[in-house]
Every structure is written in structure tokens, then in C-alpha cells.
Amino acid sequence: MVIYLYLQASLLQIIEDSGFDGKLLGSGDAATLTLVADGMASPACSTAIEATLSALPGVLEAAANSVSGKIDVKYDPERTGPRAFISAISSAGFEARPAPQDAGVDGSLLREKERRFWRRKFLLSLVFSVPLFLINSECCVSGHVLSFAVRCPLSWRHEVFIHSAL
Numbered sequence: 425m426v427i428y429l430y431l432q433a434s435l436l437q438i439i440e441d442s443g444f445d446g447k448l449l450g451s452g453d454a455a456t457l458t459l460v461a462d463g464m465a466s467p468a469c470s471t472a473i474e475a476t477l478s479a480l481p482g483v484l485e486a487a488a489n490s491v492s493g494k495i496d497v498k499y500d501p502e503r504t505g506p507r508a509f510i511s512a513i514s515s516a517g518f519e520a521r522p523a524p525q526d527a528g529v530d531g532s533l534l535r536e537k538e539r540r541f542w543r544r545k546f547l548l549s550l551v552f553s554v555p556l557f558l559i560n561s562e563c564c565v566s567g568h569v570l571s572f573a574v575r576c577p578l579s580w581r582h583e584v585f586i587h588s589a590l
Contacts, residue, residue: 454484457506458523459495460533461513466490469518476516480504494523501527 464470477486481505486495488495489543497509513520
């Protein structure tokens with residue numbers, strides 16, 4: 425046990441000497457981690473991710489938000505870690521990655537998601553409305569008459585003419 429503590433302290437010293445900040449997490453210290461998940465579309469997805477993470481040993485608390493796509497995990501670092509969380513979320517059918525330190529402070533992730541949503545809706549409406557516009561403008565400008573036959577129950581035919589009123 426003494427050797428293990430000595431190795432941890434010397435490892436921490438090496439990390440700090442290299443110019444990085446380090447912190448030795450002892451027993452009882454809980455760590456928190458924020459992940460970003462793709463594919464969460466509803467509160468049911470958030471609940472599924474929370475249940476998956478809560479089932480892992482060492483996870484003290486898990487909270488997922490389907491609107492922002494963020495998952496906050498409070499855990500015991502001696503029993504589990506970020507790789508276990510990411511693999512558990514992947515096995516649940518979602519894609520997760522650690523959140524950047526400044527992610528979501530200005531809501532850029534949420535704005536980008538909303539921008540993609542509305543762009544997709546616009547393009548879909550454009551695909552359906554442009555052909556209708558062209559057909560309607562062609563009939564109005566050239567004055568063509570569309571005709572079709574209507575079959576009545578008594579087997580006689582009527583020609584029906586549709587004239588453009590513009």
C-alpha cells in the first residue's frame with residue numbers, strides 16, 4: 425500500500441513537472457464528467473442513457489438532457505472512468521464523446537442542431553413546392569386547357585375542361 429501511494433505521488437509530480445495540472449483523487453472524492461451525445465431525440469432517450477450509466481459500478485449520479493445533448497456523470501474514479509461511460513452509451517445505440525471545456529457556454533451546439541433541422545425542413549418543402557409552382561405558372565401563362573375524361577357509372581363519358589382563371 426505504501427509503494428502504491430508513493431507511485432501515485434511520484435506520478436503526480438512528474439505530470440506537474442511537465443507543465444500540466446494534476447490532481448490526485450483519493451478514495452471518497454467524486455469526479456464529474458460532461459459528455460456530448462449524438463442521437464438523443466426525446467426524453468425517453470435521456471432516460472435510457474441515464475439507466476445505462478446508473479447500472480455501471482462506481483457511477484453515483486447520471487443526468488442526460490435530450491435538448492442540449494449533454495450528459496453529466498458523477499462517479500468514483502477508482503471504480504470506473506470515461507471509457508466505460510462511452511462504451512456503455514455506444515452499446516445503448518448512441519454516440520458519445522467528452523465535451524470540450526467551452527462547449528455550450530454560448531449555446532453554439534444547440535444553435536447548430538436547430539440550424540440543420542430548419543435547413544432540412546426548408547429543402548424538403550422546396551423539393552415539393554417548386555414543381556407545383558412551375559406547373560401552375562406554365563398553365564397560367566400559356567393558357568393551356570387541361571382535359572381529362574370522367575367515367576360515370578352508366579358508362580358514358582363527359583369531357584371536363586379546367587381553365588386557368590388568371
